[in-house]
Each structure stands twice: as C-alpha cells, then as structure tokens.
Amino acid sequence: MTPQMAEPILQVQAISLSFKGVKAINDLSFSVRRGEICALIGPNGAGKSSLLNILNGVYRPDSGEVVFEREHFRGIHPLEAARRGIGRTFQNNALFKKMTVLDNLLTGLSRHTQSGFFAQALGLPRARHEARQFRERAENILEFLELQPWRSVAVGKLAYGQQKRVELGRALIAEPRLLLLDEPMAGMNAEEKHEMSRFILDINRDLGTTVVLIEHDIKVVMGLSNHVVVLDYGRKVGDGTPTEVQSNPEVISAYLGTVH
Amino acid sequence: MNQHSHSLPASYDAAPLELTRRAWPWPLLTLLLVAFVLIPVLGDDYWLNAILIPFLILSLAGLGLNLLTGYTGQTSVGAAGFMAVGAFATYSLLLRVPGLPLPLALVGGGIIAAGVGFVFGIPSNRIKGFYLMVTTLAAQFFLEWVFTKFPWFYNYASSGTISAPRLELFGYDLHSPLGRYLLVLTSVVLLTWIAVNLVRSQIGRNWMAIRDMDTAAAVIGISVDRHKRLAFAVSSFYLGVAGALWAFAYLGTASASSFDINRSFQILFIIIIGGMGSIAGNFIGAAFISLLPLLLNQIGQGLLSGMVDAGQLQNLQKIIFGMLIIWFLVKEPEGLIRLLANLGERLKAWPLRF
Numbered sequence: 033m034t035p036q037m038a039e040p041i042l043q044v045q046a047i048s049l050s051f052k053g054v055k056a057i058n059d060l061s062f063s064v065r066r067g068e069i070c071a072l073i074g075p076n077g078a079g080k081s082s083l084l085n086i087l088n089g090v091y092r093p094d095s096g097e098v099v100f101e102r103e104h105f106r107g108i109h110p111l112e113a114a115r116r117g118i119g120r121t122f123q124n125n126a127l128f129k130k131m132t133v134l135d136n137l138l139t140g141l142s143r144h145t146q147s148g149f150f151a152q153a154l155g156l157p158r159a160r161h162e163a164r165q166f167r168e169r170a171e172n173i174l175e176f177l178e179l180q181p182w183r184s185v186a187v188g189k190l191a192y193g194q195q196k197r198v199e200l201g202r203a204l205i206a207e208p209r210l211l212l213l214d215e216p217m218a219g220m221n222a223e224e225k226h227e228m229s230r231f232i233l234d235i236n237r238d239l240g241t242t243v244v245l246i247e248h249d250i251k252v253v254m255g256l257s258n259h260v261v262v263l264d265y266g267r268k269v270g271d272g273t274p275t276e277v278q279s280n281p282e283v284i285s286a287y288l289g290t291v292h
Numbered sequence: 293m294n295q296h297s298h299s300l301p302a303s304y305d306a307a308p309l310e311l312t313r314r315a316w317p318w319p320l321l322t323l324l325l326v327a328f329v330l331i332p333v334l335g336d337d338y339w340l341n342a343i344l345i346p347f348l349i350l351s352l353a354g355l356g357l358n359l360l361t362g363y364t365g366q367t368s369v370g371a372a373g374f375m376a377v378g379a380f381a382t383y384s385l386l387l388r389v390p391g392l393p394l395p396l397a398l399v400g401g402g403i404i405a406a407g408v409g410f411v412f413g414i415p416s417n418r419i420k421g422f423y424l425m426v427t428t429l430a431a432q433f434f435l436e437w438v439f440t441k442f443p444w445f446y447n448y449a450s451s452g453t454i455s456a457p458r459l460e461l462f463g464y465d466l467h468s469p470l471g472r473y474l475l476v477l478t479s480v481v482l483l484t485w486i487a488v489n490l491v492r493s494q495i496g497r498n499w500m501a502i503r504d505m506d507t508a509a510a511v512i513g514i515s516v517d518r519h520k521r522l523a524f525a526v527s528s529f530y531l532g533v534a535g536a537l538w539a540f541a542y543l544g545t546a547s548a549s550s551f552d553i554n555r556s557f558q559i560l561f562i563i564i565i566g567g568m569g570s571i572a573g574n575f576i577g578a579a580f581i582s583l584l585p586l587l588l589n590q591i592g593q594g595l596l597s598g599m600v601d602a603g604q605l606q607n608l609q610k611i612i613f614g615m616l617i618i619w620f621l622v623k624e625p626e627g628l629i630r631l632l633a634n635l636g637e638r639l640k641a642w643p644l645r646f
Contacts, residue, residue: 090511114513126508128501130569138494139501143513145494149522152493153486159493166494202512 041066047096058266074263089113119208129188140202193224213245340469354562354574356530362568364523365503370428372555373435378405378532379539383454402532409528416520439548453547456540472541567627
C-alpha cells in the first residue's frame with residue numbers, strides 16, 4: 033500500500049505558537065499519512081523544532097490542535113505522548129554519557145516498566161521475567177542498528193554518528209508508531225548520512241513506523257522522504273511530494289534561494 | 293558489517309540465552325566462605341572488634357551514600373545524620389516495643405530513617421547541585437541537634453547516650469565479638485545483594501539517567517522527582533541500618549556526637565576514594581579509610597618510636613594519610629575500583645602486552 037492511500041496518522045490543525053510575542057509558528061496545518069516519511073524543511077528559525085516540541089508535548093500551542101490517531105489534543109504531556117506511541121530524538125544528543133549503550137537503550141523502556149520496587153529490589157520472578165524481555169528487545173535493536181560491538185561501551189566514548197544511532201535506538205525500543213527525528217544527520221559526513229538514511233528507510237519499511245524528520249541536506253530529503261512540508265517564518269510555504277515541492281516557485285524563493 | 297541484513301528476527305532464541313546465562317561467581321563464593329567460615333574460626337577478638345566490624349559497617353554506610361550520590365548524582369554531606377536516625381530509632385523500637393526481634397528492630401529503624409530521608413529529599417525537586425548539598429548539611433546539623441536536645445530519644449539518660457537494650461537473636465546472645473561480627477556480616481551481605489539488584493534494575497538505570505542528564509531523563513519518560521526521592525529514601529534506609537549497627541554492634545554505647553559531621557565526611561571520602569557508582573568500590577574505600585591508619589600506626593611505631601613523640605607521630609600519620617588520598621585521586625579520579633580494574637586488564641594481557 034502506498035502511503036498516499038493510507039489514512040492520516042497525524043493532523044496538525046491551525047497551530048500557532050509564540051514566544052513573548054514573537055510568532056514562531058503561525059496558523060500551520062498539514063497532515064501526515066500512516067507509513068510515510070515526512071520531511072520538515074526550512075531555514076533556521078522557521079519553527080521546525082518548535083513544531084516537533086509541540087507534537088511530543090514539550091510545548092503547548094497558543095491555539096489549534098494536534099490530532100494523533102483520531103484523538104484530539106491541545107497540549108499533550110510528554111509522558112502521555114510517549115505512552116501513545118510517539119518517539120523522539122533530539123537535535124543535540126540527549127544521551128546518558130556514563131551509561132553503556134545497552135543501558136541507554138533500556139532507559140527507553142522505563143515508562144513501560146510494570147514490576148514494582150520490591151520486585152526489582154528482591155529480584156522476584158516477575159521482575160526477572162520483565163528484565164529478560166527488555167533485554168531481548170534491546171538485543172534486537174542492537175542488531176538492527178549494528179551496534180553490537182559497542183554494547184557495553186559508555187556512550188560518551190562513542191563517535192558522534194554512533195551516538196546518534198544510539199539515540200535513535202532508544203526511541204525505537206519502545207516501538208513507537210510515530211517517530212520524530214530532529215536533524216538525525218546533523219554534523220555527519222556523507223557516508224554516515226548514507227548509513228543513517230538506510231536505517232530510517234529500514235525502520236519505515238520493516239517496522240511500518242511513520243517518520244517525521246527535520247533535515248537540512250536537500251539531497252538527503254529528496255532521496256528519503258515521500259512527503260515534504262516547507263516552513264518559512266512559521267508559515268507553511270510548500271506541501272507535497274519532493275518533486276512538487278522542488279518546482280514550487282514560493283519554496284524556491286524562500287528556501288532554495290532565487291534561481292540563477 | 294555492511295552486509296548485515298536489517299530485518300528484525302521474528303524470534304531471538306539463540307543469542308540472549310548465551311548472553312544471560314551466568315557462570316558461577318567463584319571469587320564471590322570464595323569470599324563469602326572466607327567471611328562466614330574461615331574468619332570466625334581464625335579471627336581473634338581484636339581483629340573482629342577493631343578492624344572487621346567497623347570496616348563492614350562503614351562499607352554499608354558507603355553503599356547507602358553511593359546509591360544517592362554515585363548512582364543518582366545527588367551529593368549529600370548529611371550521611372551521618374541519617375545514621376543517627378537509624379541508631380536512635382532502632383534503640384527506641386527495642387526499648388519501647390517489648391519482644392520485638394532484633395532484625396525487625398533494625399529494619400524498622402531503617403524504615404524510619406528512610407522516611408526522614410524522603411522528607412529531606414523533597415527539596416531535590418527544586419534545588420540542585422551545590423545548593424542541594426547545603427540542604428543536606430542542614431539536615432546533618434538539625435538531626436544532631438534533635439538527638440541532643442530531646443531527652444526522650446535517649447530515654448532521659450543523664451549521660452545522653454544510648455546502648456543496646458538487648459542484642460540477641462532466637463535466644464542466642466550476640467554480645468560476643470563473634471556474634472556481633474556475624475550480625476553485621478549477615479546484614480551487609482543481604483543489603484549488598486539488594487543494592488546489586490537495584491542498580492541493575494530499571495530503577496537503577498533511571499537513577500543513573502538522572503545523574504547523567506536529568507532533563508533528557510524527564511523527556512524520555514522517567515519521573516525524575518519521584519526517583520530522586522526514592523533514592524533519598526533507599527539511601528537513608530541503608531545509612532539508618534548502618535547507624536544502628538555502628539551504635540550497637542561496634543561502639544556499644546553511642547550518642548548524637550558519634551554521628552557528627554566528621555562521620556559524614558568520612559563516608560563521603562569512602563565513596564570518593566573507592567569509586568562513585570560502584571558497589572565494590574564502597575568496600576575498597578572503607579578498607580582504605582579504616583585499615584590504612586592502622587597500618588600507618590604500626591609502621592610509625594615500628595620505625596620512629598622513641599625518636600618522635602606520640603602526639604607528633606599521630607599528626608604525621610594524618611599528613612601522610614591526606615597526601616595518599618590526594619595522590620590516589622590525582623592518579624585515578626574515578627577511584628580505587630577503577631585503578632584495580634585497569635590493573636586487572638593489564639594483568640590479563642601480561643606478559644604479552646603487545
């Protein structure tokens with residue numbers, strides 16, 4: 033099934049957000065269909081990260097609402113967003129530096145922990161069973177993202193690109209239905225970008241995860257996504273397939289610069 | 293690497309079993325055998341009383357503080373205050389609840405200390421780092437004052453001290469050095485086992501996540517405030533039990549001044565020297581802190597007795613002790629446990645280092 037035919041998993045409806053009177057997002061609406069990879073592009077300060085922060089509940093919009101899987105939200109709490117299946121990575125890695133790769137992945141399952149304090153303290157069968165299940169999920173992620181060799185290495189000692197992958201894994205381990213990636217390829221070289229694109233495509237195809245990502249590299253965006261939303265000064269100036277967006281004159285002048 | 297396929301396997305039967313199956317921990321079992329069998333047979337009263345009992349209790353106190361400071365990242369200089377709560381609460385329970393078995397009194401004292409720790413942990417919602425440390429300093433002085441000011445806590449004794457009303461288990465008298473040693477050892481082993489479970493569990497990972505980056509922990513769905521308070525409570529439970537053992541199994545008679553700020557610093561030094569965020573580090577740090585002065589004393593008396601007067605010799609020991617601490621921390625800021633681990637790694641490769 034092509035994403036174009038699927039129902040929307042996420043609808044942004046007339047969202048506005050301002051910081052002390054400065055409009056960051058202005059009456060923005062678009063929708064993301066289940067199973068697609070949607071790229072948000074636009075110059076710095078266009079409101080892309082602010083939008084992701086609204087989607088997973090870090091910010092609350094001044095007006096408008098977000099519809100996720102047919103449920104309407106004005107402001108959603110980050111814990112609630114996570115529980116409903118919205119996963120997220122950050123522009124600057126937000127990893128736990130002294131903990132191992134494996135432990136970092138497992139923190140992604142914290143809010144899914146069922147066993148209580150005494151079960152964990154005394155190592156009761158319930159807690160052991162849960163720990164085994166969590167460990168299996170973590171091992172699957174390690175294999176999927178090719179991180180096994182660094183399983184017990186402290187994350188702070190890894191290269192930047194590998195850290196980005198660990199953060200992706202930490203979001204992925206909770207099996208989100210919608211994955212928000214804030215500049216997953218920032219600061220990477222061409223080879224690392226290629227590798228990360230491959231992981232994102234695999235996640236989308238094999239796990240059926242809908243992906244919304246922010247990316248600056250236009251070549252990567254065109255190759256990766258099947259839906260592009262262009263923002264400029266908090267407004268939407270383009271929305272469509274990569275080819276449609278590329279030929280939109282307003283987009284060209286706002287983002288790509290005037291044609292020479 | 294790159295030819296790996298990316299699909300998730302439907303079942304994952306092979307690898308995790310290999311990875312989760314544990315070998316028998318022979319070194320640990322040997323250690324326990326030595327502690328429970330060999331030492332009781334061979335150890336004399338001096339060794340038990342003056343060396344092993346305080347070493348074990350200080351290790352336990354270090355463990356308690358390490359859960360809060362080393363694992364959760366909340367620095368506390370009020371450790372001895374919570375030890376005092378445990379000691380006075382256990383005393384009260386033994387005195388005022390007739391027929392209460394000793395283990396229950398110890399656990400009860402620990403729970404009361406946990407409650408007090410929980411209350412003093414509430415500011416950690418708002419206060420961080422250096423400022424939180426100052427509130428734990430306030431806790432230290434406040435608690436010391438409470439146990440001096442209100443005679444009810446020491447049953448109106450004119451001396452202001454408490455001593456174990458009874459020290460027995462199932463009719464066995466535990467007043468002998470061996471009895472007290474076994475009481476302390478059993479408590480320490482049980483509580484260490486629980487601590488190992490905790491730090492390897494999801495709770496332990498949440499604590500470490502908060503230590504490494506609390507904002508990120510909050511965003512990925514860890515309830516930061518709740519886990520900080522939990523760390524304060526659990527840490528204070530351990531410190532409370534350690535305090536009760538310190539008062540009744542080591543000192544015999546204690547007062548609020550047995551748990552003064554110097555004791556707090558001693559426990560803090562144990563975890564800094566031994567290793568933050570390490571369980572074994574507490575034992576190594578406690579060994580360093582309690583055994584090294586004895587060793588220096590022996591050496592000093594052997595080498596310099598007669599030449600230097602006794603008071604000067606004591607000061608000289610303190611100077612050497614302080615310098616050794618500085619030297620170790622410069623060599624390895626992550627503590628002795630890291631130094632030992634590195635040494636172990638090198639020994640594994642020895643003599644084929646290249």
